Amino acid sequence: MVCRATHQTSYDDYLNHMHSLKKRVNWSTGETYHYIAYLILFSTAILIIVTACNQPGTSHRPTLDVPIEYVDMHMPQGWWNDPKILSEGRLLYQGVTKPFVKCDKCHGRDGKPVKRGAPNFTDAKRVARFSDSYWFWRIYEGVRGTSMKPYAKKLSEQEIWKIIAYQHNFGLRGQVYDPISDRWKDPTIAKEGETSPTS
Ligand code: HEC
Numbered sequence: 001m002v003c004r005a006t007h008q009t010s011y012d013d014y015l016n017h018m019h020s021l022k023k024r025v026n027w028s029t030g031e032t033y034h035y036i037a038y039l040i041l042f043s044t045a046i047l048i049i050v051t052a053c054n055q056p057g058t059s060h061r062p063t064l065d066v067p068i069e070y071v072d073m074h075m076p077q078g079w080w081n082d083p084k085i086l087s088e089g090r091l092l093y094q095g096v097t098k099p100f101v102k103c104d105k106c107h108g109r110d111g112k113p114v115k116r117g118a119p120n121f122t123d124a125k126r127v128a129r130f131s132d133s134y135w136f137w138r139i140y141e142g143v144r145g146t147s148m149k150p151y152a153k154k155l156s157e158q159e160i161w162k163i164i165a166y167q168h169n170f171g172l173r174g175q176v177y178d179p180i181s182d183r184w185k186d187p188t189i190a191k192e193g194e195t196s197p198t199s
Helices: 004-026 030-051 082-094 132-141 157-170
Strands: 177-178 184-186
Touching: 082 157, 132 157
Parallel strands: none
Antiparallel strands: 177 184
């Protein structure tokens, strides 16, 4: 029957095809070594790139694009490691200053999450991907559809910066964000942020 004949032909075609494929794949040993050598070279290159990019404080760019109205907002000059700012930030973070603002309820006293879905702020690699503007934006507007609510009405801009200064020490101890190079740096080699957004 016609139908059967068609099937038969296509199966023969298939066998022929597989046969020719087999022939093509039948490399000489030299070719195989070349192939393996290329594979090793390629994987090493990828590994080096990935490792280099994951060094905290050296070469990270922000996780997400920041809305245009936030890109020029930066930590006020000298605040990253100012003890007075850090202690005010801590009291805000822990809900002492404003009992209705308790970041530690979800993000933990030490930056390790205590509620499901909250990111780990002690994970330097992760946190080094935030710019200061990104950080501010996330607190100011919250993350829609999650338990991270907006704090625009509960905190002043200055209070948000104080919290960020405190919170950043969980993962990026002592480092400062440099908006010019878009990098986290050791304060001894970094020029600190441009101007205060609030002053
Ligand atoms: C009720 C729990 C809860 C409270 C309280 C809370 N957060 Fe969050 N926060 C979350 C969760 C959950 C996420 C992750 C949202 C997501 O899925 O992107 C988050 C995300 C964030 C992010 C963004 C991290 C990222 O990876 O993009 C920042 C910054 C942040 N919180 C800071 C704060 C600060 C500062 C406070 C206090 C003013 C605070 N949070 C209070 C639950 C909370």
